[in-house]
Amino acid sequence: MKQTTVILATILVLILNSCASDDNPVQASLEAKQISNLYAPADVRDYQTGQIIEEREFVYFSFDSEGVVTQGDNWDIAFKGTTIIVNGGIHGNTQAAAAIVLGTFDEITEVPDATEFKQDTEIINAIPTGGGNGWYNYNQANHYISPIPGRIILVKTHDGKYAKMEILSYYKDMTTEPGTEDSSYYTFNYVYQDNGSKTF
Numbered sequence: 001m002k003q004t005t006v007i008l009a010t011i012l013v014l015i016l017n018s019c020a021s022d023d024n025p026v027q028a029s030l031e032a033k034q035i036s037n038l039y040a041p042a043d044v045r046d047y048q049t050g051q052i053i054e055e056r057e058f059v060y061f062s063f064d065s066e067g068v069v070t071q072g073d074n075w076d077i078a079f080k081g082t083t084i085i086v087n088g089g090i091h092g093n094t095q096a097a098a099a100i101v102l103g104t105f106d107e108i109t110e111v112p113d114a115t116e117f118k119q120d121t122e123i124i125n126a127i128p129t130g131g132g133n134g135w136y137n138y139n140q141a142n143h144y145i146s147p148i149p150g151r152i153i154l155v156k157t158h159d160g161k162y163a164k165m166e167i168l169s170y171y172k173d174m175t176t177e178p179g180t181e182d183s184s185y186y187t188f189n190y191v192y193q194d195n196g197s198k199t200f
Contacts, residue, residue, distance in 0.1 A: 038186040042081025063192040089119030094158035098126040105166040111198035165190040
């Protein structure tokens, strides 16, 4: 009788452990990936009048596809010059949104509860443009664009998943002494969570 009780207790422990394991699977660490020299040139303007004389297309990016995609509904963010738009609000047909949070890329391991995701509007984009407003600073003396340290972009993707990204450089091959022809080349790190959770 005593032996039977021990056997039954052992079986019960194994069952409970199995259930706990199924309910709380171990989250494997996600791999950070890097996109280098994504070229997204700005519109060409007449600097005397400010008028656009050549309009460029946005370059559309999908975290799930890990690269540039054609315009449709499966893109998450898009680049043109220093402007980054999301596939939501006035620029898209999905619920994609973005937020800028403070911290280092490595220490942000989940979407903070207080994060306020926004979509693009007629007044302002979810990721604002202009020096000091969003992801970059602008040096008026030498016209250099530099990513602001500690500003991480969180993206709610077109299908409700989450990604974090850190822009490292706006210049080809991450040069620190670029000519004008070297601009609009994005290099950034990102982590994409494809299971729908807010953890990275």
